[in-house]
Amino acid sequence: MKHSGEFLMSKNIALVIFAIAIVTIISNAQNTNIVGTWQTGGLSTTDDVNTVTGFRTASNGNTLKYEFRPDGRFAFVGYMQSTMYGCTTALFNDKQGKYSIDGSQLTFTPAKNFWRNTYSCSPSSNKERNYVLDTEVYDVRNKTDEYGKLYICLANAKGETCYRREN
Structure with missing residues (x-):
């Protein structure tokens, strides 16, 4: 026994x-x-036509892209553009730094957070600045869409955004 x-x-x-x-x-x-490149975005299917030049441009579009490196560093690029009545507003964000994962929590510690805001009809209002370097925390989860594509979804109090893995 x-x-x-x-x-x-x-x-x-x-x-x-x-x-x-x-x-x-x-x-x-x-x-x-999470290591790799993840992206989301879209482009309007309608064009805006400049009546003076005849130049056509998509009226709205955006792209948001993360690159997570194996050494714990990340790079983020965000670009949004909207054209209305021949005037284009664009926002650009370049953010870089370190990331860490603890369970389902993803923490960003940025070392760079550059923003550019441009407005074609009033260039004097264009702005560039290095923004605050506050730590950001997200809940992270994986999901697969109906086509079998892998996504990561980042959520906080402001909402959730899902990014598809680039091949």
């Missing part, structure tokens, strides 16, 4: 070690799943 009790205890210890190993593997797999 004494030997079967020791065997049972050894079996339980082995089971606990196995469970810890599985959780560690899954956690590490989730961390490495």
Whole structure:
């Protein structure tokens, strides 16, 4: 009987070690799943025509792109453009720094946060600035769309945005 009790205890210890190993593997797999380039965006299907030059441009469009590197660094580029009545407003953001993942929480620690705002009809109102370097925290999750494409979704109090992995 004494030997079967020791065997049972050894079996339980082995089971606990196995469970810890599985959780560690899954956690590490989730961390490495984010490495790569992820993008979202869209472009209007209608054009805006400049009546003086005849030049056509998409009336609205945006692209948001993250690159997560294996060394814990990230780069983000965001661009939004809207043309109305021949005037184009554009916003550009270049953000870089470090990221870390703890469970389902993604933390960005930016070292650069550059913004540019341009308005074609009033160039004197154009602005460039290095914005605040506040830490940002998001809940992160993976999802797959109906075509089998992998996405990561970043959510905080402001909402959720999902990004598709680039090939």
